Amino acid sequence: MIIDFPGTRTAAAPVRKLDALAVEAALNGRRTYDELHPREVYEVVRIARHRGDTLDQVAELLDVDFFMISDEYAAAGA
Numbered sequence: 001m002i003i004d005f006p007g008t009r010t011a012a013a014p015v016r017k018l019d020a021l022a023v024e025a026a027l028n029g030r031r032t033y034d035e036l037h038p039r040e041v042y043e044v045v046r047i048a049r050h051r052g053d054t055l056d057q058v059a060e061l062l063d064v065d066f067f068m069i070s071d072e073y074a075a076a077g078a
Contacts, residue, residue: 018043026062033064045069046076 025031026044059066
Protein backbone atom coordinates (compact mmCIF):
# COMPACT_ATOMS: atom_id res chain seq x y z
CA MET A 1 0.00 0.00 0.00
CA ILE A 2 1.38 3.38 -0.96
CA ILE A 3 0.36 6.38 1.10
CA ASP A 4 0.64 9.71 -0.64
CA PHE A 5 0.81 12.84 1.47
CA PRO A 6 0.07 15.97 -0.57
CA GLY A 7 2.90 18.43 -0.73
CA THR A 8 5.56 16.04 0.56
CA ARG A 9 6.82 14.80 -2.81
CA THR A 10 9.44 16.72 -4.65
CA ALA A 11 10.56 16.41 -8.24
CA ALA A 12 13.84 14.92 -7.04
CA ALA A 13 12.23 12.13 -5.02
CA PRO A 14 9.14 10.67 -6.68
CA VAL A 15 7.24 7.90 -4.91
CA ARG A 16 8.44 4.47 -6.00
CA LYS A 17 5.61 2.07 -6.68
CA LEU A 18 5.75 -1.68 -6.17
CA ASP A 19 6.95 -3.77 -9.07
CA ALA A 20 4.30 -6.48 -9.19
CA LEU A 21 6.37 -8.64 -11.54
CA ALA A 22 9.33 -8.53 -9.15
CA VAL A 23 7.07 -9.53 -6.25
CA GLU A 24 5.58 -12.38 -8.29
CA ALA A 25 9.04 -13.56 -9.35
CA ALA A 26 10.22 -13.52 -5.72
CA LEU A 27 7.19 -15.52 -4.62
CA ASN A 28 8.13 -18.11 -7.24
CA GLY A 29 11.78 -18.18 -6.13
CA ARG A 30 13.20 -16.33 -9.14
CA ARG A 31 14.24 -13.12 -7.34
CA THR A 32 16.41 -12.92 -4.23
CA TYR A 33 16.39 -10.50 -1.32
CA ASP A 34 19.27 -8.49 -2.80
CA GLU A 35 17.37 -7.90 -6.05
CA LEU A 36 14.28 -6.42 -4.38
CA HIS A 37 13.41 -2.96 -3.09
CA PRO A 38 12.56 -2.94 0.65
CA ARG A 39 8.86 -2.33 -0.11
CA GLU A 40 8.85 -5.36 -2.39
CA VAL A 41 10.58 -7.46 0.27
CA TYR A 42 7.87 -6.50 2.77
CA GLU A 43 5.13 -7.36 0.26
CA VAL A 44 6.68 -10.77 -0.48
CA VAL A 45 7.01 -11.51 3.24
CA ARG A 46 3.44 -10.34 3.89
CA ILE A 47 1.99 -12.55 1.14
CA ALA A 48 4.12 -15.56 2.12
CA ARG A 49 3.14 -15.22 5.76
CA HIS A 50 -0.53 -14.87 4.80
CA ARG A 51 -0.37 -18.17 2.90
CA GLY A 52 1.13 -19.86 5.97
CA ASP A 53 4.86 -19.96 5.26
CA THR A 54 7.17 -20.01 8.27
CA LEU A 55 10.06 -17.58 8.73
CA ASP A 56 12.52 -20.26 7.62
CA GLN A 57 10.50 -20.97 4.47
CA VAL A 58 10.32 -17.29 3.54
CA ALA A 59 14.06 -16.88 4.17
CA GLU A 60 14.77 -19.86 1.92
CA LEU A 61 12.46 -18.45 -0.75
CA LEU A 62 14.35 -15.14 -0.74
CA ASP A 63 17.76 -16.84 -0.37
CA VAL A 64 18.66 -14.88 2.77
CA ASP A 65 19.38 -15.63 6.44
CA PHE A 66 16.22 -15.60 8.52
CA PHE A 67 17.42 -12.82 10.81
CA MET A 68 17.56 -10.43 7.83
CA ILE A 69 13.77 -10.58 7.40
CA SER A 70 12.60 -11.32 10.95
CA ASP A 71 11.40 -7.74 11.50
CA GLU A 72 9.38 -7.73 8.29
CA TYR A 73 7.96 -11.16 9.16
CA ALA A 74 6.88 -9.95 12.61
CA ALA A 75 5.35 -6.76 11.19
CA ALA A 76 3.46 -8.72 8.51
CA GLY A 77 1.72 -10.74 11.19
CA ALA A 78 0.41 -7.73 13.07
